[in-house]
Amino acid sequence: MQIPIENIYYLLCYAWNKLDEKDRVSIAIDDKTELLDLFAKVLINASRMLLKRGIDKSYVDHTTDIAGVKGKLEMSQTLKSNLLFKQRTVCTFDEFSANILSNQILVSSIYRLLKTKELDKELKAELWILVRMFAGIDQIELKPSLFKQVKINRNNHFYGFIMNVCQIILENTLPTEDKGAYKFADFTRDEKKMNQLFEAFVRNFYNLEVSKFKTRRENIKWRVSGIEESLQYLPQMETDITLENDTEKIIIDAKYYKDTMTVNYGKEKIKSANLYQLFSYLLNQQNQDPKTINATGILLYPTTEQEYNLDFKYQSHNIQIRTVNLNTNWKHISARLKQIVEVN
Numbered sequence: 001m002q003i004p005i006e007n008i009y010y011l012l013c014y015a016w017n018k019l020d021e022k023d024r025v026s027i028a029i030d031d032k033t034e035l036l037d038l039f040a041k042v043l044i045n046a047s048r049m050l051l052k053r054g055i056d057k058s059y060v061d062h063t064t065d066i067a068g069v070k071g072k073l074e075m076s077q078t079l080k081s082n083l084l085f086k087q088r089t090v091c092t093f094d095e096f097s098a099n100i101l102s103n104q105i106l107v108s109s110i111y112r113l114l115k116t117k118e119l120d121k122e123l124k125a126e127l128w129i130l131v132r133m134f135a136g137i138d139q140i141e142l143k144p145s146l147f148k149q150v151k152i153n154r155n156n157h158f159y160g161f162i163m164n165v166c167q168i169i170l171e172n173t174l175p176t177e178d179k180g181a182y183k184f185a186d187f188t189r190d191e192k193k194m195n196q197l198f199e200a201f202v203r204n205f206y207n208l209e210v211s212k213f214k215t216r217r218e219n220i221k222w223r224v225s226g227i228e229e230s231l232q233y234l235p236q237m238e239t240d241i242t243l244e245n246d247t248e249k250i251i252i253d254a255k256y257y258k259d260t261m262t263v264n265y266g267k268e269k270i271k272s273a274n275l276y277q278l279f280s281y282l283l284n285q286q287n288q289d290p291k292t293i294n295a296t297g298i299l300l301y302p303t304t305e306q307e308y309n310l311d312f313k314y315q316s317h318n319i320q321i322r323t324v325n326l327n328t329n330w331k332h333i334s335a336r337l338k339q340i341v342e343v344n
Contacts, residue, residue, distance in 0.1 A: 001258050001304050003188060003326045005033050009042075010330055012168070015200035019208065021161035025049065036184040039169055040113050040123045046162050047106065047130055055103055055134075056156045059094040066091055097136075102150045102159050104140045107131060109166040111139055116173050116182040142170045195256035198302055202254045203241045205337055213243035213250070213341070220285045239281055243341060249295040250341055251281050260301045260308065260323060270310070270321055274299050282317050298340065302326045 003011075006029045013022040027041040050056075063074060065083055071093025078090045110131045113119055140146070147167050152160045173182040187193045207215035220237040241252040253274060261268040278297045286292045296318040301308070304327035312319040324336050 001188075001194075001302070001326075003302075003304065005029055005035060005038055007326050007330060007333065008035065008188060009038060010333075011197055011201045011326075012164075014204045014208070015197055016161065016164045017204050017208075018161040018164060021046075021158060024158075025161070034118070034120070035186055035188065036113075036116065036118055037120050037123055039165055040119055040127065042165050043106075043110065043113065043162070043169070044123070044126050044130060046158075046165065047110070047134075050106075050158070050162070051133055055098050056100065056159060057096055057098045058100045060097045060099060061092055062095050063090065063092040065089065098134075099137050101146065102156070102163065103134065103137045105142065105146060105150065105166050106162060107134045107137045108139045108142050109169050110134075112142065112169060112173055112182060115180055116184055117176070118184050142166075144170070191256060191258060198256040199240045199254045202252065202300060202337070205334075206241060206243060206252075206341065209334065210243070210338060210341060213245050213248070216242050216244075218242040218251070218285070220281055223284045223286070237281060237284060244291070247291055249285075249291040250298060251278070251285070251295060252298045252300050252341075253278050253281070254300045256302055260303050260306075270299070275319075278319070279314070282314075282319075296320065298322055300324065300340070 009022070009029070013019055025042055025045045027038070027045055029038065029041075033041075063077075065078075065081065065088050067088055069089050070091045072091060074090040074092060078084060078088075081090060083089055110127050114124055114127050114131070144167070147163055150159065150163055152163075168187075172185045172187050174185050175181070176183050187197075203215060203217070206213065218239045220239065222231075222234050222237065224231070224234070239251050240254045243250040243252065255271070255274055257271070262271055263269070278299055282295055282297045285295065294316045298320045299322070301321075301323045303323040303325050305325075306323075307325055308321055308323045310321035320340075322340050324333060324340075326333060
């Protein structure tokens with residue numbers, strides 16, 4: 001499934017809930033832009049914005065040997081190092097510095113891009129100029145766990161967007177046989193990753209763009225009875241997206257496949273497992289509330305070719321199969337997603 005690079009960027013920004021940042025980080029995208037180049041452009045422009053406004057700083061603990069005493073004296077280390085006769089001591093003290101984790105991740109991500117073979121040469125030249133402006137910030141070994149340690153608050157919220165970009169660079173640049181070099185793994189070819197992205201995109205799109213509903217993920221309990229030992233083996237049911245207000249309820253199962261339909265004996269068919277799952281959600285979420293009895297279930301697939309609008313009825317539930325064409329203008333994508341839920 002070939003999705004235009006610009007639309008991939010939209011999907012990511014919605015999934016990250018970073019639309020304001022997307023508008024602020026203006027980048028030029030054309031038909032020749034590759035996905036790796038997109039991330040480099042975003043990181044370049046975002047870093048320039050940071051430098052212009054001033055990069056984040058904080059107090060950092062330093063432990064080093066100095067003349068005299070400053071902060072906390074580390075007596076055991078001082079004695080072991082035989083520093084006293086030199087009138088020096090080992091001390092731990094705070095220093096207001098830009099050499100903090102968020103900036104270290106940013107700088108290390110820039111270096112990682114510089115070591116990635118497929119990156120455009122002109123962008124590499126821009127990155128070399130850029131990284132010199134972050135003098136005094138250490139390179140570190142990037143690990144997924146580091147991103148959870150970055151504290152985002154009201155004063156440094158723009159770093160949240162940058163950390164998202166850095167994390168996706170880490171996840172999709174893999175070491176090569178050449179020491180210190182990387183290659184880019186295009187995540188749009190990974191059906192599992194794209195399914196996660198598509199689901200997060202759709203959920204945040206409705207949360208931000210359709211005000212008539214509250215958007216959430218919903219845990220649904222099985223409407224069965226049995227002894228506790230047996231019940232604990234039942235799989236958890238959690239919707240991708242539940243849209244709900246005082247009178248209406250829509251359950252959306254967002255599924256990403258390279259092929260929207262299966263083909264049996266030359267005829268296209270809905271993927272049966274998806275339909276069974278949607279039926280389970282609808283039947284088990286029912287209670288005394290009329291909106292649960294009349295809830296609509298939607299299977300939503302992306303496509304880059306044919307659109308589907310299939311409608312069925314089961315008891316009082318509307319069952320709908322819908323597609324959204326991701327190989328079209330973004331305004332059409334937005335209008336299509338709104339139309340899917342607003343006509344119910």
